[in-house]
Amino acid sequence: MTRLTLLNGLPSPIGDTSTVMKRRRRRVLLRRGLIWTKRRDLFPRKSEMQREQDTSIWEKKKMQQFQTTIQELRDANLALKNENDHLKDLIIKHIPQMKEDIASLAGRCAATSKQLQPQNTVAAAEPQKKQPGDDDDDGGGDGGNNNKIHGERTEAPDNRSPRDNSTDGQSAPDTTSGTAMVRTLLLGTFPLETLLQSNLNGGKPKRGDGEQLEALDPGKKAAIIEATMKKWPHTTKGQLGTAINNKLTELRARQKQTKIIDIY
């Protein structure tokens, strides 16, 4: 009794009843994984397992996403290959024909250039530039343009330099850069009149107060760019587009200057 009294009177080394109960309940909750503890390694908990499960699901979803992305890239690659084949076909079928037209017309122009009278306007030279079989834009463009260039330059035929020859007689692959090649192909592909009335994508010039311009033939344009990029892989499409526009701007400026001279 005394002992009991003594024991009961002393503070319990493990705390009072309520404290013990609280600790016991906490241990139960810890075992059940319903509360968090810093000593995570003591008891395996459902939350941890759940986390592992979530991680696993997330990894699976990530893999699925990767696979989807890979599949999309494969599809895109296939589409690009198909487009490339199409462009190759275009180049193989059209560029040689263009070159033949250019060569034949260059020879014809060389033979007849001395007979041409000096002409101030490109339009005046136009009728002589049409070739039989030029009804197609490709063939017509080739010959017409070359002739037009010749006609334009008949103003000063004696002043022709090798660079001039690169435009008229020299083949595009002989050019020294991608931009030079694209300029040469441009002149050999489209009639000068078309070039004077066109810019790369059509529309009004973004700068200045120019008139409405037509877009160049997308097929020929793509063929020119593709052929150029094939020979000069380091050049970008943007650079070639800039080169084309440079040439077109230059031709328009030259024409405008010629008209001004005609007025005075």
Add this chain to the structure above:
DNA sequence: TCTGGCAGACACGGTCGCAC
């Protein structure tokens, strides 16, 4: 809505070859 990247449009200057 803002911003950065890209491409088009244009102007300008350098280079080259030819004629004088």
Add this chain to the structure above:
DNA sequence: GTGCGACCGTGTCTGCCAGA
């Protein structure tokens, strides 16, 4: 050597578009 004409490259401005 100088002038001229053509070609070519580069810089700048502008507009469009996708992404943050």
